[in-house]
Amino acid sequence: MRFVRGAVLLVPLLFTAAVFAWPLGTLAVHAFGSGDAVSLTRAWEATGAWRLLGVTAAQAAGSAAAALVVAAPIVWLISTVRLPGTGLLRIVVTLPFVLPTVVVGVAFRALFDGPLGFLGASQGWTVIIAAHTFLNVAVVVRVVSAAWQRVDPRQVAAARTLGASRTRAFLGIVAPRLLPAAAAAFALIFLFCSTSYGVIVILGGGQARTLETEIYQQGIGYARLPEAVALSVLQIVMVLVALAVARLLGSARVPQAGVMTRARRPRGLAWIAVGAVLVWTAVWLVLPIVTLVVRSLRPGGHWGLAGYRMLTDDTYGTSATSSLWYSVTSALLATVIAVVVGLLGAAALTRGGGIVTRAGAALSLLPLGVSAVTLGFGYVLALSRLPYEVAASPLVVPCVQALIAIPVVIGVMVPAFEQVSPRLRDAAATLGAGPLRVFVTVDLRLTARSLSAAAAFAFVMAIGEFGATTFLARANTTTLPVLIGSLMGRPGADNYAAAMAASVLLVAVSAVVVATAELTAAARGEKKTDAHAD
Amino acid sequence: MKRSAQTFRGVLALGLATVLGAGALACTSSDPADEVNLMTHDSFELPQRLVEKFQDDTGLKLNIMRSGDAGQLSSVVSLTPGSPKGDAVYGIDNTFAARPIEAGALEPYTSPLAANGAADFAIENHVDQLTAVDRGDVCINVDDDWFDDKGVAAPTSMDDLTKPEYRDLTVLMDPATSSPGMSFLLATVGRYGNKARDYWRDLSGNGAQIVDGWEIAYNQVFSAGEGHGAKPIVVSYASSPAATPGTHAILDSCFAQIEYVGVLKGARNVDGAKKVVDFLLSPEVQAALPTAMYVYPVQKNVPLPADWRQRAPAPSWTVKMSPDYINAHREEWLTQWRETVGR
Numbered sequence: 005m006r007f008v009r010g011a012v013l014l015v016p017l018l019f020t021a022a023v024f025a026w027p028l029g030t031l032a033v034h035a036f037g038s039g040d041a042v043s044l045t046r047a048w049e050a051t052g053a054w055r056l057l058g059v060t061a062a063q064a065a066g067s068a069a070a071a072l073v074v075a076a077p078i079v080w081l082i083s084t085v086r087l088p089g090t091g092l093l094r095i096v097v098t099l100p101f102v103l104p105t106v107v108v109g110v111a112f113r114a115l116f117d118g119p120l121g122f123l124g125a126s127q128g129w130t131v132i133i134a135a136h137t138f139l140n141v142a143v144v145v146r147v148v149s150a151a152w153q154r155v156d157p158r159q160v161a162a163a164r165t166l167g168a169s170r171t172r173a174f175l176g177i178v179a180p181r182l183l184p185a186a187a188a189a190f191a192l193i194f195l196f197c198s199t200s201y202g203v204i205v206i207l208g209g210g211q212a213r214t215l216e217t218e219i220y221q222q223g224i225g226y227a228r229l230p231e232a233v234a235l236s237v238l239q240i241v242m243v244l245v246a247l248a249v250a251r252l253l254g255s256a257r258v259p260q261a262g263v264m265t266r267a268r269r270p271r272g273l274a275w276i277a278v279g280a281v282l283v284w285t286a287v288w289l290v291l292p293i294v295t296l297v298v299r300s301l302r303p304g305g306h307w308g309l310a311g312y313r314m315l316t317d318d319t320y321g322t323s324a325t326s327s328l329w330y331s332v333t334s335a336l337l338a339t340v341i342a343v344v345v346g347l348l349g350a351a352a353l354t355r356g357g358g359i360v361t362r363a364g365a366a367l368s369l370l371p372l373g374v375s376a377v378t379l380g381f382g383y384v385l386a387l388s389r390l391p392y393e394v395a396a397s398p399l400v401v402p403c404v405q406a407l408i409a410i411p412v413v414i415g416v417m418v419p420a421f422e423q424v425s426p427r428l429r430d431a432a433a434t435l436g437a438g439p440l441r442v443f444v445t446v447d448l449r450l451t452a453r454s455l456s457a458a459a460a461f462a463f464v465m466a467i468g469e470f471g472a473t474t475f476l477a478r479a480n481t482t483t484l485p486v487l488i489g490s491l492m493g494r495p496g497a498d499n500y501a502a503a504m505a506a507s508v509l510l511v512a513v514s515a516v517v518v519a520t521a522e523l524t525a526a527a528r529g530e531k532k533t534d535a536h537a538d
Numbered sequence: 539m540k541r542s543a544q545t546f547r548g549v550l551a552l553g554l555a556t557v558l559g560a561g562a563l564a565c566t567s568s569d570p571a572d573e574v575n576l577m578t579h580d581s582f583e584l585p586q587r588l589v590e591k592f593q594d595d596t597g598l599k600l601n602i603m604r605s606g607d608a609g610q611l612s613s614v615v616s617l618t619p620g621s622p623k624g625d626a627v628y629g630i631d632n633t634f635a636a637r638p639i640e641a642g643a644l645e646p647y648t649s650p651l652a653a654n655g656a657a658d659f660a661i662e663n664h665v666d667q668l669t670a671v672d673r674g675d676v677c678i679n680v681d682d683d684w685f686d687d688k689g690v691a692a693p694t695s696m697d698d699l700t701k702p703e704y705r706d707l708t709v710l711m712d713p714a715t716s717s718p719g720m721s722f723l724l725a726t727v728g729r730y731g732n733k734a735r736d737y738w739r740d741l742s743g744n745g746a747q748i749v750d751g752w753e754i755a756y757n758q759v760f761s762a763g764e765g766h767g768a769k770p771i772v773v774s775y776a777s778s779p780a781a782t783p784g785t786h787a788i789l790d791s792c793f794a795q796i797e798y799v800g801v802l803k804g805a806r807n808v809d810g811a812k813k814v815v816d817f818l819l820s821p822e823v824q825a826a827l828p829t830a831m832y833v834y835p836v837q838k839n840v841p842l843p844a845d846w847r848q849r850a851p852a853p854s855w856t857v858k859m860s861p862d863y864i865n866a867h868r869e870e871w872l873t874q875w876r877e878t879v880g881r
Contacts, residue, residue, distance in 0.1 A: 106753060109753075109754070110753060110754065110757065110758060113758050113765075114758060114765055117758065117759075117765070117767065127749070205715050205750045206750050206751065206753075206754060208750070209712070209748065209749050209750055211881050221714060224610055224613050225609065225714060225868075225872075226868070226869055227613060227616070299764075304764075380610075380614075381613075381617060384614050384617050384618060384623075385617060385618065387623075388617075388618040388621040388622075389621075392806070395623075474580075474605065474606045474610065475605070475606065475610070475614060477577070477603040477604050477605040477623075479575055479601030479602065479603050480601050480602055480603075482604055486580050486604060489580060490580045490581045490583075490604075492753045492757070493580075493581055493752065493753060494581075494781070494832060495756060495774070495775075495777075495778040495780075495781035495782055495832065496782060497764060500757055500764045
């Protein structure tokens, strides 16, 4: 039995080895095995790597901190206030994630050149961090609010009865229980932003330079593979350190609970706070998307559907509808793979399984922090060594999309599983449930909200993925983000409107998938809450 | 409780079935002689009827594999010479062409159609490696309406951009992150030679704004673009005025960005790849290039669309530079450019 469990938990390790370590290893051997290779230290020196490392870490940490601050009021609203439409809010926050960075970049340029022009910051780190925040608020909102809803309200009530003030009860009871989730969210955002490329290049005006932009410049601009790989090595070390720190901060043991906080209707003054938070959310999350919709409907300054018409007629050899179909099926497959492998990884991390398995599960977070260019080159090399039939398999793209989504599934599920009381698991086991059944009926049921968030993130990441998968182009399959990028590169009002229309389509489809995940979670998880409520 | 365990098992089984099903699909891939795979950059477009015509004429299924921008495409092709992902590659331009040639990733082929124009753009010393298909000329674009409104004469040459009357009116792209930005840098090198650095210094001293890429420069900062920005002078293409009435391109100092097609060494279907090269030089495809990809045909006697003839004629003289020369100096010019404009 123990052997079987160990074997199952090895799945994330093997998957990561096949889809991550092998291509990177192949690339490293290729880059440093050739005659004109340079040593690691020389490459770091030549590219000014240490300064880039500092800038990268600083902007990633800054972006993650900003996202925590911006998200805090929204987390409070979703977790504690009962309002019609908070479910909708959970869906809306997830959507920015799906937008191709070129669209986000242009939208923020438009915003900071236009309505926010008085700030005088149309490019530079301020705008970059604002865009990163916009993209990543969802991570904080979904991960931390799920944790908040698992805090036992009876403990807060007890503290209040014993004389603790509202603030003290929050700081003493709620905050420590949110810490692991907040640390996990911080780590995920740090990873996302450390490999951010499009946003940094577009909003930095080409002047902002990080490890990632330099890897692109060395690898593609100058065709210097050893330098690109050397910088990636530094990237990996930085990510490992960040993960270790997040793990230390986040693993403070807190008492678990199997009950869920019940949201309350706002009363009196609370309405003002609620209103303020709603405005805050609208400014950060809704406004940019509304801008997108408006622009898709106003080609050349006149209202019209030309943009949408262009997507459905034969203006482009592969019409948007077929791109959409390919993107959605591929992303759904990637989501299934990511959720299955990610759940196994998260289970391994939270429930022992030996040092090797745990280390493996932790390492499966790494791919999120490694340059898409490096990974892409690795795939090109590794696949060229496989028989054509394997290399051309339609499974390759979903596997790579899954590789990048798995860290998110693990990052979301680990703090969730840690809050599940082991006593409940023991009880189920004592009553005769097998390990799989315990996992499904105890762990998954209590973490339904987090699971739906994980699946939603996996999907939006897979469908919006614009990095490593572009190196894996397969015949006659254009993803929607690629189509959008190519439309953005054409002159004329109609092409621009078509790019915006395709982005709206991408957002709309993602909204449907995220809403489905949300409703499924609500059906499974909230039954429990209601049972407790009365 | 029991039901959710079953659901979970159901989901697992479904996932497994999908994975295996997809795997089985992959194993039944067709005979390499029946299809031909063309690797392209992401902006490749051709009318569907032409693709169908190729398939009817040759009996080959034409598969398009979009593989990133031109830089990424040439890197990928050069990385695995002899074991390519496709049979032919289209979209490597003269700024990147030296890489796949140097890597030995291409199979020699000279199309019988090339003599009618394409051969004029062939790469010196490597004429049979790549075949020119089209050219996109990177030129300064001017918003005529803006200058009419202000009652100022629009600039007429590259030299004018450094004059005080055009202070703060120009938007350029970083050559490190933008391919038209790189082409403009090459145009200045071609025109001013050793004095190019002085030109950049004067240009940046005259308040030229620099952004990362064409999307921002043209769509956001350019006054005639969708963002109705503040700058009436932008680096773009000779063809852009065809899509943006009220603008024109200054044709005195353009850089011709030539896009090539080549047969990949080790291709599974070399004959099919050669047919693709011929196809791209055929009169129908050449005539469709302007509206499909905003580029000019290289073959002779191919009529341009009417609005192109009026608003977006091809420049008669352009800066020309060999890919080897560009490749040898790219990094040096980029570094100099960075130092000169202070970035």
